Amino acid sequence: MPKRKAAIAVGGVAALGAAALLLPNANASQDKNDTASGATGSAKTLKATQASGLAAQLQKALGDAFAGSYFDSAKQQLVVNVVNGDSNTIVQAEKAGAVVRQVKNSTRDLKAAATTLKTKATIPGTSWAVDPRTNKVLVTADSTVTGAKWNRLQSTVQSLGSGTATLKKSAGTFKTFVSGGDAIFAQTQQGGVRCSLGFNVTASDGSPAFLTAGHCGVAAKDWSDSQNGQPIATVDQAKFPGNDFSLVKYNDPSTQAPSEVNAGNGQTVQITQAADATVGETVFRMGSTTGLHDGQVTGLDATVNFQSETNPGGVDTVNGLIQTNVCAEAGDSGGSLFTQDGGAVGLTSGGSGDCTSGGETFFQPVTAALQATGATLGGGGNAGNGAGDQSGSAAPSASAGDQSGSADPSASAGDQSGAGDQSGAGGDQIGGSADPSASAGDQSGTGSASDGSSLTSSR
Template sequence: MSHKRIPKRKAAIAAGSVVALGAAAILLPHANASQDGTSADGAPRTMKATDASDLASRLQGLLGQAFAGSYYDAAAQQLVVNVISGDNNNVVVQAKKAGAKVREVGNSLAALKAGAQTLKAKATIPGTAWAVDPKTDQLAVTADSTVTGADWDRLTSTVKSLGDGMATVKRSSGTFKTLVSGGDAIFAQVQGGTVRCSLGFNVTASDGSPAFLTAGHCGVAAKQWSDSETGQPIATVDQATFPGNDFSLVKYDDPNTQAASEVNTGEGQAVQIARPADATVGEQVFRMGSTTGLHDGTVTGLDATVNFQSETDPNGVDTVTGLIQTDVCAEAGDSGGSLFTQDGSAVGMTSGGSGDCTNGGETFFQPVTTALQATGATLGDGGAGAGAGDQNGSADPSASAGDQAGGGDAVGGGGTADPSGTAGDGTDDQSGAGQSGAGAGHRSGAGHGSSSLTRTH
């Protein structure tokens, strides 16, 4: 039987993201390739962020309890590894010989994790978040604008109880919320209207069928999904987890569906997604979303806990743990979109955050590696792996900008967008939060070309 290819105008669901917005500048070039072997003189060696992540994992096993976290120094292109003061000098020497920059710190990972457990027990308040910050060797605690009065006092007193030098608290001007309908738009019909989310990455399910990953709160909200607001369902939720984690595995209904493993960055360009990768604090990452397009930033924390106001219980909290914290901006309409690196590593899917792309803020992402491990899926093409355009994955040069695969139907924070759409003309927020805004417009993308990236500011 011949494989079914996704029609060109239906390719919104075939790629990880949609067209970037605004004027673009050329992205910084790749970091220098990592050197092979160890550093004979113990001097830190330069490496890419992905190589730094691999080295950090190896050193964590080597150092054991002495390991107190690590981060990537992007300016120096070096891995910085924290070790507990006074620990065995032999393991420190080994870490240096492996090429890492070693610094002694006072707080162990065990102590920081214990502090996080205290925060969980005593300060699980809607609008709060915390994560280990290896750069400061402390817990970075954030409170959004809704945390006031007795809640603020409770949070700050809990942080103080942890002891000096264990945690810092900062304010966020926005409100922590799940961010809906980013990336390539997917739709579901539920009682009360249409919900929107976005596709994160195409994968192959454990039974070999084509599927994709998206946010867990999307899979909990609806079972069947379409690639157009009024179209018939083309994919069905197989697994969904929220709260706790925030990921869903959604299988294409047609087992012959071919979906490219790539992120469409607009301007005729796409990034091929070849592998999953764990995030590293300090590395540069990119996020795609239909509201704000392509934006970049830095990973600022790992294993983050976020306490969202419950969308079903006015007095409840939806707590999600194990998230990646970044300073990449996002807005309503960017949820579920792809977080990735320039070299084609899939890192995460947008869960939620606060702030906007005018004033900045914090955004949290579900790690792709966690979702893959939990679902048994593997990253890559569904089906035979045809890319956008023609069967070998290259762009169809004769196709018009609106027809080229992977362009996607981009939707805004509050409105499903078509060429004649107006602000606020669209479906409700998936989360039920009632946010609304201008539709992003029907952003038909150009054909996929090289793997270089652009970014907007």
């Protein structure tokens, strides 16, 4: 059988609206009650990926004194929180190149607060995550949390104390994003399902595969790259709720699945490593409905309580997610969250809001998905230069989604990817999308490669 080159690029879609040069613009806030030292001095200028590595080193070195960290992207510095830190602790962190901030709440305190919320306030439409910039747990309630549910949540947050947790309302509704755009497709008894591919990987047995959202993988087993086409990939592992990731293997072992993201406008970003998220860093999300968007990581180890789609009144809780202010809409599920220098960070899980008013979007960490599935980043099978090949052309894309089977209201005139007509497809989708330079049947791949230095985004 001849080699089959996947025509859909991972997370690729044309950017919407006026393109804006994507530059780091996060303004990390500081609690006025906290004090910072070494803000200029010996603090190193770092890239976000370097800051993540330094934070991991300091967490290990400082032990219980470490109370979280974040990346100040305006100053390109890592800020480390310490609690009960003596002068030696502070000097150690500063010598390593971090800005040191003394704070009130320890990591243990904040985890205890999250445990209380889990016990007393696991309510559909709620989420919580540690925000190291404020040294508090940020609790969010969507528009469905009203009446007795709101009172219960509010009293639980108040019991934690204003210095430990804060509560805010979100105008939207927490949901897994579905429908619309270029996608992978599946059929279920409930109707059509469509989702987006996050990143191409090599499975532990050496076969080509991709990662997408877990809620897609539990919805359907067999996936196609066209609405009514033959399946090209089969779910190997899927986890949802609890986590939100799937490993889907290509049926043809010679499928070329290079490790790259098509960023639209002829740009591709080579994905060279899996990267842990750092609060404050700038990240990019590709979505088949809304195109390329950027924003900042706002919280880690987030817990989100989605309204269950299979159990009326039930809750689908997902833990360990990355919280961001990157917008997303229906049709963006399962897609790639990445850094400008080629770090694979997350898979789109769900959230609230839209790309007009903004909102919160949560992502399954790629590092956790790789560890759980045993997969590695890079093209698989006999394609290119082997499993580790990072070059090549278009990467396969998939999108995961909702099981409603309804047509995507935003996919007809709103299809921004330039791929084939997907407007009649049903179901839910969120995440990566198709190569904007190729139709569903085009095997030519993406346009010219880019080193990611001039990524553009509609914000």
